[in-house]
Amino acid sequence: MSDPMKIRASLVGDSTEVKVLMSHEMETGQRKDAQGQTIPAWFIQNVVVTHNGKTVLAAQWGTAVAKNPFLSFKFKGGAKGDKVTISWTDNRGDKRTDEAVIA
Amino acid sequence: MIDRRRRTVLQSGGSATLLGLLAATGWLKPGEARAEAWNKGAFDSHSMPDAMKALGGTDSVVPSKDIVFFQTPEIAENGAVVPIGITSNIPKTESIAILIEKNPNLLAAVFDLPGGTEPTVSTRVKMAQTSNIYALVKADGKYYVATKEVKVTLGGCGG
Amino acid sequence: MFARAVFALAAAAIAPAAIAQGSTADEIAKYRAALREGNPAELWQARGEALWREKRGPKHVTLEGCDLGLGPGIVKGAYAQLPRYFADADRVMDLETRLVWCMVKLQGYTESDAKRNVFGSGNDKKSDLEALTAYITSESRGVPMKVPLSHAKEMEAYRVGEKLFFFRGGTHDFACATCHGEEGKRIRLQDLPNLMTAEGAQKAYTTWPAYRVSQGELRTFEWRLYDCFRQQRFPELAFGSEAAIALTMYLARNANGAPYDGPAIKR
Amino acid sequence: MIPSARVALFVLGAIAAGCATPVDEGEIAAKATAVIKASFKPAGQAGLDRLEQDETQRACSAAAGKALPRDIATKIEQANLATIRYPADGKFLGDWKNGEKIAQEGRGMQFSDNPSGPVGANCYACHQLSPAELSFGTIGPSLYQYGKLRGNGIEVQRYTFGKIYNSEAFTACSNMPRFGHKAILSEQQIKDVTALLLDPASPVNQ
Numbered sequence: 001m002s003d004p005m006k007i008r009a010s011l012v013g014d015s016t017e018v019k020v021l022m023s024h025e026m027e028t029g030q031r032k033d034a035q036g037q038t039i040p041a042w043f044i045q046n047v048v049v050t051h052n053g054k055t056v057l058a059a060q061w062g063t064a065v066a067k068n069p070f071l072s073f074k075f076k077g078g079a080k081g082d083k084v085t086i087s088w089t090d091n092r093g094d095k096r097t098d099e100a101v102i103a
Numbered sequence: 104m105i106d107r108r109r110r111t112v113l114q115s116g117g118s119a120t121l122l123g124l125l126a127a128t129g130w131l132k133p134g135e136a137r138a139e140a141w142n143k144g145a146f147d148s149h150s151m152p153d154a155m156k157a158l159g160g161t162d163s164v165v166p167s168k169d170i171v172f173f174q175t176p177e178i179a180e181n182g183a184v185v186p187i188g189i190t191s192n193i194p195k196t197e198s199i200a201i202l203i204e205k206n207p208n209l210l211a212a213v214f215d216l217p218g219g220t221e222p223t224v225s226t227r228v229k230m231a232q233t234s235n236i237y238a239l240v241k242a243d244g245k246y247y248v249a250t251k252e253v254k255v256t257l258g259g260c261g262g
Numbered sequence: 263m264f265a266r267a268v269f270a271l272a273a274a275a276i277a278p279a280a281i282a283q284g285s286t287a288d289e290i291a292k293y294r295a296a297l298r299e300g301n302p303a304e305l306w307q308a309r310g311e312a313l314w315r316e317k318r319g320p321k322h323v324t325l326e327g328c329d330l331g332l333g334p335g336i337v338k339g340a341y342a343q344l345p346r347y348f349a350d351a352d353r354v355m356d357l358e359t360r361l362v363w364c365m366v367k368l369q370g371y372t373e374s375d376a377k378r379n380v381f382g383s384g385n386d387k388k389s390d391l392e393a394l395t396a397y398i399t400s401e402s403r404g405v406p407m408k409v410p411l412s413h414a415k416e417m418e419a420y421r422v423g424e425k426l427f428f429f430r431g432g433t434h435d436f437a438c439a440t441c442h443g444e445e446g447k448r449i450r451l452q453d454l455p456n457l458m459t460a461e462g463a464q465k466a467y468t469t470w471p472a473y474r475v476s477q478g479e480l481r482t483f484e485w486r487l488y489d490c491f492r493q494q495r496f497p498e499l500a501f502g503s504e505a506a507i508a509l510t511m512y513l514a515r516n517a518n519g520a521p522y523d524g525p526a527i528k529r
Numbered sequence: 530m531i532p533s534a535r536v537a538l539f540v541l542g543a544i545a546a547g548c549a550t551p552v553d554e555g556e557i558a559a560k561a562t563a564v565i566k567a568s569f570k571p572a573g574q575a576g577l578d579r580l581e582q583d584e585t586q587r588a589c590s591a592a593a594g595k596a597l598p599r600d601i602a603t604k605i606e607q608a609n610l611a612t613i614r615y616p617a618d619g620k621f622l623g624d625w626k627n628g629e630k631i632a633q634e635g636r637g638m639q640f641s642d643n644p645s646g647p648v649g650a651n652c653y654a655c656h657q658l659s660p661a662e663l664s665f666g667t668i669g670p671s672l673y674q675y676g677k678l679r680g681n682g683i684e685v686q687r688y689t690f691g692k693i694y695n696s697e698a699f700t701a702c703s704n705m706p707r708f709g710h711k712a713i714l715s716e717q718q719i720k721d722v723t724a725l726l727l728d729p730a731s732p733v734n735q
Binding site: 286418421422424425426428429430431432433434435436437439440441444446447448449450451454458491492493495496497498499500503504505506508 | 557558560561564565567568569570571572575576577579580581582585586589590591592593594638639640641653654655663664665666667668697704706707711712713
Binding site for chain 2: 015026028045046054055056057060063064065066067071072073074076077
């Protein structure tokens with residue numbers, strides 16, 4: 001099972017700044033193991049961030065996003081105490097959802 | 104309008120271009136923000152020359168000084184993690200995509216930004232070698248691009 | 263004789279100034295600053311904290327009763343005073359060795375089980391020790407290093423560590439001092455701290471453990487020593503060995519006075 | 530090789546010279562030797578024999594980073610000079626292009642390396658050479674324009690080959706590996722690196 005994301009959501013002026021770290025191999029499918037076998041691609045394909053049920057960011061990722069991905073962005077309209085929910089789905093169909101409170 | 108632009112792209116490229124693929128498979132359609140959508144055709148694209156011919160075509164993709172890289176170093180100490188920040192100052196920015204010219208698969212990430220989300224994203228990519236990075240922005244139905252070269256260095260004791 | 267004369271001639275030639283070193287260093291500094299924005303070491307810290315509080319092992323107890331030197335269960339600031347002498351074990355221990363001790367004595371693991379995955383590798387081989395180390399060290403962030411040399415065995419470890427620092431061996435004649443014994447040097451583009459000085463030791467020691475970008479893993483100080491010796495072309499440094507602890511003692515003590523600043527993020 | 534009695538003498542001398550607390554210095558040194566032996570495991574191609582120091586390694590370890598007395602340094606240099614096997618064909622310059630590859634290659638002889646895999650000299654880890662490579666170290670001096678500044682006459686060629694073969698022959702306790710003496714590089718590889726430094730066509734000399 002995957003580890004929880006590390007999410008920080010903080011109010012900066014009238015914007016909410018979201019910073020998230022995800023635990024994921026982001027394997028490219030280009031590498032070989034010690035026996036010379038290709039290590040299959042395994043990577044997050046979709047990330048959706050919602051605030052009060054409304055999507056504030058939707059991303060599609062390829063294998064070139066770095067291992068243990070980091071993402072930062074800002075949206076308007078958040079208030080302290082609101083929840084920000086982040087979900088990812090990888091190419092194996094594994095999913096994970098975590099949330100944080102805007103501070 | 105979009106159809107005409109796509110035709111231009113395809114004609115100038117002479118074959119399926121990356122941008123053509125993006126348009127043809129419905130990338131960045133307004134209102135599209137579904138978690139299930141993953142544009143396989145665009146992410147599987149392996150060659151830049153065609154794509155770049157298209158990107159250079161002013162009718163389809165306009166080089167823009169209103170797209171700014173931030174926190175993007177000119178030299179990366181390691182290609183496994185290269186920080187990339189992109190801000191678009193173009194009004195009505197809908198999406199930002201990151202493409203890496205010399206990676207085996209060129210398209211690294213696409214971010215759809217609904218209204219209310221600021222047109223700025225920061226993430227980290229892998230780079231196989233020194234390469235140009237393209238920040239492709241869709242704003243009000245039009246495409247814009249900015250370029251930055253990032254040098255990838257060898258580091259440490261070497262083994 | 264002949265060779266010496268030519269050498270004098272060769273040495274007399276003045277090397278041209280290094281090209282564009284300044285701008286390269288500036289750009290690398292920007293790269294490092296950008297990475298600090300988000301450090302995946304936090305993922306290890308979170309997992310480590312959960313492991314610390316979880317009832318585990320044959321005895322089904324948490325590690326919260328583990329004495330890291332400041333008394334059972336005291337985590338805050340503990341790393342800043344390690345390595346140190348532990349009377350119950352009658353030896354000097356670094357953090358990783360002490361964690362193994364607690365897993366064995368408190369949780370009932372065998373030593374080989376506790377040491378099964380000292381260095382992690384990807385999703386299938388995550389290291390509990392690396393995660394625990396990330397958590398414990400993060401609880402010393404900002405605390406000044408204050409490694410004791412009051413016990414005779416602590417002093418002995420320090421002095422043995424100093425000797426080992428200069429030990430040349432292997433196919434390439436390398437010692438720790440080869441790369442870390444002078445000011446202002448770098449290997450490729452990486453600055454090499456002079457670990458014999460307080461300033462150099464502080465800069466280096468207080469930033470381990472670190473998330474290594476090149477590996478996509480959090481690495482501990484035990485790993486740092488293990489991998490230095492690998493690249494020195496030595497045989498494999500054993501985890502928790504006397505050499506590992508003596509060298510750690512030498513470097514940690516030399517770093518005294520500086521606030522601990524890890525876990526960091528590095529190339 | 531140096532006669533062992535003389536070696537023992539200069540090692541002792543070096544220890545005495547670097548001695549801050551003479552009371553139990555010998556005890557600490559003995560403890561350190563025991564700790565080294567007990568703390569490593571054989572792995573891959575790196576056996577415990579790699580911890581057995583030769584006379585040069587022992588003397589330079591004992592010096593603990595301080596300058597050796599001139600007479601001891603001279604003895605180390607002479608002993609190492611005697612090990613250099615210059616090419617039988619009298620040719621010192623190989624292929625600089627291959628030399629560049631050897632200079633870039635950081636692998637070789639680590640326990641993690643494939644024993645039949647590439648073995649490089651990793652020159653760029655410590656030296657600037659070709660100006661195109663931005664990622665170079667500064668442990669050793671810049672070698673950019675090495676040949677341009679010194680010329681590439683036969684004496685410079687011979688010195689350069691010898692320096693790569695056994696650096697300790699010219700500077701006792703140099704940080705540079707003894708690439709030929711320790712059989713890290715083949716004679717041909719040393720010639721190729723010599724060419725990288727001296728061939729007028731090499732990027733080093735542009």
